[in-house]
Every structure is written in C-alpha cells, then in structure tokens.
Amino acid sequence: MPEPTVSTASAAAPAPASDSVTVVIDGKTHQFPKGTNLLEACNEAGANVPYFCYHPGLSSPAVCRQCLVDVKGQPKPVPSCYTPVADKMEVTTASPRVLDVRRQMLEFTLLNHPIDCPICDKAGECTLQKHYFDWDAKYTRNDGIKVKKDKVVDLGKHIVLDQERCILCTRCIRTCEEVAKSPDLTMAQRGDHEVLTTAPGRRLDNPYSLNTVDVCPVGALTAKDFRFAMRAWELYATPSVCPGCATGCNVEVHASRDKVYRLVPRANPSVNKFWMCDEGRFTYKRLHQERTVVPLSGGLPVEWDRALEDAAKKLRASLDKGTGSVGVVFNAQSTNEDLYALAKLAFDHLKIDKAYLAGYDEGWHDDILVSADKNPNTAGAKGIAGGRLRSLVDLSRDLKSKAVSALLVLGEHGVLGANAAALPLGNLDGLVVAASHNGPLTEAAHVVLPLADWAECDGTFTNKLGMVQRIRAALPPPGDALPGWDILAHLAHKMGIAMDYTTAKQVFHEAREKLGFMRGADWGRPFLPVQLRFANTRG
Amino acid sequence: MADHKLPATTSPATRRVVLGMREASDLDELELPSETMPLNMGPSHPAMHGTVRMVLEVEGEKISSADIQIGYLHRCFEKESEYATYTQIFPYTDRLNYVSPMLNNVGYAMAVEKLLGIECPERAQFIRVIIGEISRITDHLTCLGAGAMELGAFTPFLYNIKFREWLWELLEELSGARLTHSYCRIGGVVADLPEGFGEKLRAVIAKGREVLVDVDKLLTRNRIFRDRMDGIGIITKEDCCAYGVTGPMARSAGLAYDVRKDHPYLVYDRFDFDVPIGSVGDNFDRFAVRVEEMYQSMRIIEQALDRIPAGPVMVNDPRVTLPPKSETYNSIEAMIAHFKLIMDGIRVPPGEVYSFTEGGNGELGFYIVSDGTGRPWKCRVRPPSFANTAILSKVLPGLFIADVVPTFGMVNMIGGECDR
Numbered sequence: 025m026p027e028p029t030v031s032t033a034s035a036a037a038p039a040p041a042s043d044s045v046t047v048v049i050d051g052k053t054h055q056f057p058k059g060t061n062l063l064e065a066c067n068e069a070g071a072n073v074p075y076f077c078y079h080p081g082l083s084s085p086a087v088c089r090q091c092l093v094d095v096k097g098q099p100k101p102v103p104s105c106y107t108p109v110a111d112k113m114e115v116t117t118a119s120p121r122v123l124d125v126r127r128q129m130l131e132f133t134l135l136n137h138p139i140d141c142p143i144c145d146k147a148g149e150c151t152l153q154k155h156y157f158d159w160d161a162k163y164t165r166n167d168g169i170k171v172k173k174d175k176v177v178d179l180g181k182h183i184v185l186d187q188e189r190c191i192l193c194t195r196c197i198r199t200c201e202e203v204a205k206s207p208d209l210t211m212a213q214r215g216d217h218e219v220l221t222t223a224p225g226r227r228l229d230n231p232y233s234l235n236t237v238d239v240c241p242v243g244a245l246t247a248k249d250f251r252f253a254m255r256a257w258e259l260y261a262t263p264s265v266c267p268g269c270a271t272g273c274n275v276e277v278h279a280s281r282d283k284v285y286r287l288v289p290r291a292n293p294s295v296n297k298f299w300m301c302d303e304g305r306f307t308y309k310r311l312h313q314e315r316t317v318v319p320l321s322g323g324l325p326v327e328w329d330r331a332l333e334d335a336a337k338k339l340r341a342s343l344d345k346g347t348g349s350v351g352v353v354f355n356a357q358s359t360n361e362d363l364y365a366l367a368k369l370a371f372d373h374l375k376i377d378k379a380y381l382a383g384y385d386e387g388w389h390d391d392i393l394v395s396a397d398k399n400p401n402t403a404g405a406k407g408i409a410g411g412r413l414r415s416l417v418d419l420s421r422d423l424k425s426k427a428v429s430a431l432l433v434l435g436e437h438g439v440l441g442a443n444a445a446a447l448p449l450g451n452l453d454g455l456v457v458a459a460s461h462n463g464p465l466t467e468a469a470h471v472v473l474p475l476a477d478w479a480e481c482d483g484t485f486t487n488k489l490g491m492v493q494r495i496r497a498a499l500p501p502p503g504d505a506l507p508g509w510d511i512l513a514h515l516a517h518k519m520g521i522a523m524d525y526t527t528a529k530q531v532f533h534e535a536r537e538k539l540g541f542m543r544g545a546d547w548g549r550p551f552l553p554v555q556l557r558f559a560n561t562r563g
Numbered sequence: 564m565a566d567h568k569l570p571a572t573t574s575p576a577t578r579r580v581v582l583g584m585r586e587a588s589d590l591d592e593l594e595l596p597s598e599t600m601p602l603n604m605g606p607s608h609p610a611m612h613g614t615v616r617m618v619l620e621v622e623g624e625k626i627s628s629a630d631i632q633i634g635y636l637h638r639c640f641e642k643e644s645e646y647a648t649y650t651q652i653f654p655y656t657d658r659l660n661y662v663s664p665m666l667n668n669v670g671y672a673m674a675v676e677k678l679l680g681i682e683c684p685e686r687a688q689f690i691r692v693i694i695g696e697i698s699r700i701t702d703h704l705t706c707l708g709a710g711a712m713e714l715g716a717f718t719p720f721l722y723n724i725k726f727r728e729w730l731w732e733l734l735e736e737l738s739g740a741r742l743t744h745s746y747c748r749i750g751g752v753v754a755d756l757p758e759g760f761g762e763k764l765r766a767v768i769a770k771g772r773e774v775l776v777d778v779d780k781l782l783t784r785n786r787i788f789r790d791r792m793d794g795i796g797i798i799t800k801e802d803c804c805a806y807g808v809t810g811p812m813a814r815s816a817g818l819a820y821d822v823r824k825d826h827p828y829l830v831y832d833r834f835d836f837d838v839p840i841g842s843v844g845d846n847f848d849r850f851a852v853r854v855e856e857m858y859q860s861m862r863i864i865e866q867a868l869d870r871i872p873a874g875p876v877m878v879n880d881p882r883v884t885l886p887p888k889s890e891t892y893n894s895i896e897a898m899i900a901h902f903k904l905i906m907d908g909i910r911v912p913p914g915e916v917y918s919f920t921e922g923g924n925g926e927l928g929f930y931i932v933s934d935g936t937g938r939p940w941k942c943r944v945r946p947p948s949f950a951n952t953a954i955l956s957k958v959l960p961g962l963f964i965a966d967v968v969p970t971f972g973m974v975n976m977i978g979g980e981c982d983r
Contacts, residue, residue, distance in 0.1 A: 137895045141902045157903045161881045164894035
C-alpha cells in the first residue's frame with residue numbers, strides 16, 4: 025500500500041543527467057540512470073513484467089524465468105531482472121514469443137504444485153495464483169502424478185515449510201543471507217526433487233526469520249503464528265508504524281472483526297526498506313491481552329463521567345496544597361498527540377513542574393533494524409516535554425520524600441518496570457492512571473481511565489531519526505476505552521479548563537504550530553481500511 | 564385472437580364515455596370555494612403497494628397538487644454493489660424489479676460483458692431472449708392483473724396470476740428459484756435449458772393465450788373498467804421526452820421507442836415483432852399496449868424456440884467462467900482459477916460503461932465504473948420506474964382522488980427498482 029512516510033528528512037537527490045541511458049521500451053523512449061535493473065526500468069515504464077525470484081530489496085539470481093523480455097539483437101529472451109539497462113537498448117515486454125515462454129515456464133512451475141489453495145495460508149495473496157490468472161489462464165495439459173515432498177517441515181522457532189508448495193525461487197535464502205546476515209537456508213537435491221532446507225547444522229532462528237514468509241511468493245513458508253488463524257483475503261489492511269522500538273518500522277496492520285491477526289512490513293526506503301524484525305511482529309499480541317475496558321474508581325466500575333469527576337477531585341485536592349505536590353508521568357509509548365495534550369494540561373494550565381518519563385526498559389539491539397530503546401516515541405516525548413522530564417528514579421525519590429502527593433499517569437507501559445517495589449505508591453493521596461492494560465499499577469490506582477492502545481488511535485510517532493510518522497486506527501478501542509488526548513480533554517473540562525479537542529488531527533495541527541521537531545510533518549489523507557481481496561497490493 | 568389490435572380511438576374527449584358524471588375540470592365553477600386539504604396516500608395503502616407515499620392536496624375530491632415521495636424500499640443496491648464481486652451482484656439485481664428478475668439479470672450481465680469486451684455464446688443469447696421475454700410477460704401480467712383488481716375486477720387478477728405462475732414454474736425448473744432466479748452469469752447463463760423446456764413453454768404460451776382472451780373479454784369492453792381508465796392520466800410524447808419516461812408508458816403516448824428495436828442487443832434483430840403504440844396516452848392505452856406487448860413477446864419466444872442453436876451456454880475463458888468441478892478438484896490450474904473467481908471476483912479492466920436494455924417498464928440501464936479489481940467502483944442503475952413515477956406529480960393534479968388508483972397502477976412503479 026503506497027503510504028508516503030511523513031518525514032522531515034529530505035529524499036535522495038536524483039541522478040545527474042550525464043549518467044543516464046536511453047532505452048526504448050515497447051516503442052517508447054525512456055531515460056534511466058546507468059546500471060538500473062532492466063526489470064525495474066520496464067515496470068517503471070508501466071510495462072507490468074511479472075516475476076517470482078526478483079525482489080526489490082534483494083539480489084537477482086534469475087531462476088524463475090518469469091521476467092523474460094525480448095531485447096533487440098539478442099537471439100533469445102533475456103531475464104530482465106538480471107540485465108542492467110544499456111544505452112539504445114530496444115526492449116519488447118509483451119511480444120507473442122515472450123508471452124508464450126512465460127506461459128510455458130508457469131506451466132512447468134504448476135506441474136508439481138499441490139492443489140492446496142483451499143487449505144493454504146497464502147491463498148488470496150499468492151503470487152503464483154496471481155501470475156497464473158494474469159498470464160496463463162489455461163486449463164492443465166498434465167494428468168501425471170505430482171512429485172511428493174515433505175508437507176510439514178519445522179524450520180525454526182516461527183516458521184513451517186511445505187516443500188511441495190515451494191517454487192524454488194530462493195528469495196528466502198537470499199533474505200537470510202542479505203538481510204539477516206545469517207545464511208540459514210539452502211537448496212538440496214536436483215531437478216524436480218529439488219527442495220528448500222536448512223543449511224547443515226543450522227535452524228531458521230535468526231531475528232528476521234519471518235521476513236522469509238513475506239517474501240515467499242507461495243505458501244511454502246508459513247508463520248506458525250498466522251498458520252490457519254485467518255484467511256488472508258478477509259483481512260483489512262491499515263498502514264501504521266510498529267511500536268516495538270525507536271526505529272519505527274512502517275507496517276501494515278492486518279485486522280478483521282476488531283482483532284489484529286498480524287503485522288507485516290510496509291516498504292519505506294528511508295526507515296526499514298522492506299523488512300521488520302520478528303520481535304516487532306509480535307507487538308500486536310498485547311493489543312488483545314489484559315486490556316482495561318471500563319473506567320474504575322476505587323476499584324469499582326463506574327461511568328466515564330463519575331471516573332473523570334473523581335480523578336479531577338483527587339488532582340484538585342493535591343493541587344490546592346501547591347502545584348508542586350502533583351506529578352505527571354509521560355510515556356514514551358504514547359503518541360505525540362497524547363503527549364502534547366498532557367504537556368498542555370500539566371504545564372500550561374495546571375502549572376505542574378514535576379514531570380517524569382516512563383517507558384519500557386532498554387533491550388538488545390543490532391545494526392540492522394532493532395534499536396535498544398524499546399519505545400516508539402521517546403524522541404517525541406523529549407521534544408514535547410523538553411528538559412522538564414525526569415527519570416523514574418527521580419519519581420521514586422520524590423514519592424519516598426512525599427514531595428509528590430498525587431500522580432497523573434498517561435500510559436502504564438514500564439511505569440512499574442523490573443523494580444516495581446521501588447515506587448512507593450502507597451504514599452500517594454491520589455493516583456490517576458490512564459492505562460490500556462491491567463497490572464499492578466492499575467490495581468494501586470484510585471482512578472483508572474481505560475486508554476486506547478497504538479493500533480486503536482490516530483496519531484504520530486517520532487522515531488529515533490526524528491521522523492514524524494503517522495499511525496492509524498485499525499480497530500476500535502475495546503469497551504469504553506478512549507484515546508489519551510480525548511481523556512485529557514474530558515479531564516480538563518472537569519477541572520474547569522478549556523481544552524476542547526474533538527479529533528487527534530486537531531491536536532496534531534496545534535502541536536505542529538508550537539513544536540519545532542514536528543514542523544513539515546503532514547497528517548495525510550483520510551483512509552478507509554481495504555480488504556486485501558480488493559486491495560490488489562499483495563501477491 | 565392472433566391479430567390482436569389496439570382499440571381504435573379518436574380523441575381524449577370521445578374516450579370519456581361517462582354520461583352524467585362530471586369531469587374534474589367542470590368542478591371549478593360549480594363548487595363553493597373551499598380550503599385545500601392535505602391527504603396522505605400510502606405508504607400503507609393497498610393501491611400504493613406499500614412502497615410509495617403520495618401527499619396530495621385536495622379540493623374536495625379534486626387533486627390540486629401531488630408530492631410523490633419514494634424511497635420506502637431503498638436497500639442500498641448501489642452501495643452494496645461496491646462491496647460485492649461482480650458475480651455476487653446478480654442476487655441483488657433479482658431484487659430490483661422483482662416481477663421481472665430475469666430482465667435485470669440480463670441487463671446487468673450485458674453491462675459487465677461490455678466492459679470486459681466479451682460476448683456470450685449464441686445459444687446463451689437465445690436463452691437470454693427467451694427468459695427475458697417470459698419475464699416481460701410476467702411483469703405485464705402482474706401490472707394488468709393488479710391494476711384491474713384495484714378497480715374491483717378480482718377475476719382477471721386471478722387469471723393473470725395463474726398464467727404468471729405457469730411461467731414462474733418453468734423458470735423455477737430452469738433456475739431452481741421461483742422468483743429470485745440469479746440465472747445469468749457474466750459470460751452466459753449458469754446452466755442449459757432443461758430437457759423438454761421448449762415444449763413445456765410452447766404449451767404454457769398456448770394456454771396463456773386463452774387466459775389473455777378471457778381477461779380481454781372481462782375487461783376491454785367492461786363499462787366500469789373503461790370508465791375508470793379512458794381519458795384518465797393523459798401524458799404526451801413531449802412530457803415523456805422531458806421526464807425520460809420510457810417503455811409501455813412512453814409507447815402509450817405514441818413514442819415508439821423500444822430498445823429492442825432501436826438499439827438491438829442479443830439476437831433481437833433476428834426476430835419479427837412489432838412495437839405497439841397508443842394514440843391517446845391515457846390509462847387505457849397503457850393497458851392496451853401492455854396486452855399487445857405480451858402477444859409480441861410470445862411471438863419472439865416462439866421464433867427463438869424454433870431457431871435456438873446448439874452449443875455452449877458460457878464463454879470458455881478461465882478468467883471469467885468457473886471451471887468444471889472435475890477440473891477444479893484435480894488440477895492446480897483450475898483450482899487457482901476457481902479460487903480467484905470466487906474470492907477476488909472477475910477482474911474487469913478499468914473503465915466505465917453504460918449498457919441499456921428494454922426492461923419491463925422501459926429502458927433499464929446499468930452504468931458501471933471499474934477500477935480493475937473484482938468489484939465495481941460504482942454500479943449505478945437507471946431504473947425506468949424512477950422516471951415513470953416522477954411524471955405522476957405532473958399527471959395527477961386535476962384528477963379525482965379515485966383516479967390515482969388506476970393511474971398509479973398503470974405506471975407500474977416497482978419499489979425495488981425505483982428505490983434500489
């Protein structure tokens with residue numbers, strides 16, 4: 025799904041004209057930079073050349089022979105993915121000969137392909153199905169017996185292989201080698217007995233293993249997590265951003281009937297290219313675990329109105345003792361809009377000066393995609409609350425010294441981290457927590473306000489490169505939960521403060537006026553999730 | 564009764580055979596001035612068929628203005644279509660004009676086929692003509708039967724519905740469903756005619772001719788019926804053009820426009836049939852035109868049954884046609900084709916098309932915009948009933964309240980089609 029990243033970084037400059045070559049594609053003259061792949065050139069010219077083994081993020085081995093085109097002067101059709109453009113090249117992408125050769129190659133590919141579509145997880149987003157329908161569409165001429173191979177091969181922690189379905193394009197092998205830098209897979213045997221398998225002594229357990237499922241053009245590699253969970257064509261795709269770390273990989277949220285089934289990477293050359301890590305893919309799990317669904321006051325379910333009133337009372341009671349006695353906890357998991365609304369309420373209106381930043385603890389990292397900072401919006405929190413943010417260690421100290429008597433928390437993520445006992449919450453007169461998940465913090469809270477999580481609200485995250493990226497609501501919040509900015513606007517109203525926001529977009533535009541790091545960011549166009557069967561984006 | 568002719572008429576004035584009954588226009592000087600009264604007819608009124616509301620302003624018995632309010636049967640056909648594959652829309656089209664579902668099936672299938680650039684096999688075209696004309700007869704039978712019943716003539720209604728039932732039994736045998744057939748497919752029809760269908764249809768037509776003669780005896784020279792129909796609700800050719808009125812209603816006003824003749828589609832240009840037209844444009848002309856059209860439809864059906872060729876009833880293209888089940892279960896090629904056609908739908912190239920056919924009530928058009936996916940980006944219907952109903956607000960003022968019943972009956976407004 026083409027969803028331009030909202031970015032403050034500038035795009036790469038186009039190549040100078042002197043380095044370009046002139047190519048004639050289907051009778052029309054085009055200019056391309058020297059060294060451009062002929063397949064990319066043809067498709068950029070609108071020719072629609074099909075392919076299995078080529079992938080824009082990988083090297084080209086030219087094994088599938090689907091991208092064959094006629095080049096003037098060449099006796100045989102050439103694999104365009106393996107050919108760089110040359111000056112004065114004349115290319116025909118859809119001559120009868122080329123179409124015939126491609127169809128014959130497809131027929132070979134289908135010769136031993138099992139009749140699995142009804143039980144195959146890839147069905148509906150399968151490149152083989154698509155190419156057959158688009159380029160072949162002839163009934164079979166073969167009534168021989170298909171070659172039998174292993175149907176369920178456990179390749180690693182997350183992946184199962186069906187060798188019969190494999191069309192031997194080697195995309196997964198190259199993904200492991202070139203993206204994960206971990207050569208885990210290889211081909212074995214020859215001819216129609218050739219199979220994909222793990223390299224001797226290895227398992228497919230690298231941290232980027234699930235990308236092989238995405239690049240697999242058929243249902244050979246399937247994710248254990250998604251296997252038999254949902255038919256792919258029924259899913260609705262919403263472009264968003266992974267909340268797993270500060271990298272901010274662009275993802276598509278695939279959901280149906282208010283349930284997320286998977287996250288898949290969305291191409292963005294300046295952030296994640298075509299990939300994302302396995303850890304990030306599973307961040308969707310917590311959307312459906314231990315969620316807060318109703319407001320609580322004193323541990324009992326109440327109406328929103330009552331909960332907000334109680335929250336306002338608690339905060340007011342402490343504020344009357346002096347603005348210094350109330351603290352606010354920002355969270356690096358929140359969107360810029362939620363953080364901006366909190367900063368506005370706390371700093372501008374209530375004149376609170378004790379602010380703390382919470383978030384998940386640092387974790388492992390590599391130099392491919394994974395960042396040590398496991399929060400998607402640390403940069404945004406720091407940009408919004410400026411130098412006023414102090415650490416949770418400071419909060420612990422302030423709680424012990426009873427300098428803070430009431431606390432307003434927006435987002436429970438990591439507030440009680442590994443050292444839960446370190447925060448003496450019992451010292452507080454008022455603990456108001458807007459939380460998306462139940463846990464020790466909501467149990468200790470006097471008022472709990474159910475908060476929408478990242479996949480349920482519109483907003484923006486700022487990644488570690490300072491790019492402000494848009495996230496979109498893929499499903500409604502569970503129960504009575506509301507987005508953070510909305511909760512804060514209601515709370516402000518109860519405290520007699522006018523903060524009348526009705527949409528996240530409104531908060532975004534106000535924040536963009538005030539904050540330097542958001543300048544140039546764009547909210548983007550309204551978007552309606554598209555069912556994959558009609559989206560024409562996958563396969 | 565083979566050479567059935569429309570009764571010759573001279574002028575609207577001589578049409579009115581009522582003696583001693585005052586015309587609505589005579590009332591102007593006679594009545595004392597009175598305040599107008601709003602009067603709701605429908606939607607809960609037997610003559611409004613539950614699907615339309617008329618807010619009449621009456622001066623005594625005379626209608627001074629009429630506000631026709633439609634939309635009571637709006638089912639979001641056009642929006643629903645944007646979320647269904649091209650094949651899944653067929654059941655929706657059945658529910659447009661639900662007294663002639665086959666005509667809608669054919670009209671819609673032809674629109675998509677035009678966009679795809681394919682033509683269905685000759686045998687399928689003949690079948691489409693036959694089932695279309697059967698549907699036209701059922702449509703007219705319903706309209707005339709119900710129209711007569713609303714004027715107190717219950718027997719012709721029962722006779723007509725009896726004939727209609729014979730035809731629907733045949734269509735049930737053909738498609739499996741009595742009313743909502745969904746028998747057409749993109750690229751042809753779902754199955755060939757069952758064995759002996761032609762003979763059964765000929766027999767039904769022969770019996771049906773007798774029914775029409777009986778009804779003719781009961782109605783055409785019936786004083787009460789003629790008094791309520793003659794000279795009432797006159798529309799002119801010019802009005803028809805201005806309002807976009809088509810079909811039997813326009814033909815009753817003398818506008819000889821029939822899509823089957825003027826823009827022949829399927830194999831209509833191979834058949835010998837006439838387009839009856841009226842001379843006055845009143846309710847009786849609309850009645851007479853429909854009666855004659857049924858005879859013409861029977862002529863077409865008989866010619867089609869004589870000449871129908873053997874051959875396939877679906878185009879042979881895996882991108883459009885579902886493969887045979889034996890292929891689907893035993894080869895990956897047909898399995899993929901089946902899967903793609905069912906799940907993603909027939910992929911129609913991007914573009915827009917307007918395709919129109921002669922429906923039961925006039926020009927039934929489909930305007931489809933494709934974005935290249937398996938479902939239409941827009942699927943608009945040009946329902947003949949919509950334009951035909953619109954002209955009522957011009958026709959009704961000046962008539963008596965009682966005249967609304969035959970006038971509305973002869974418009975044959977079908978809620979499902981008009982409101983979509």
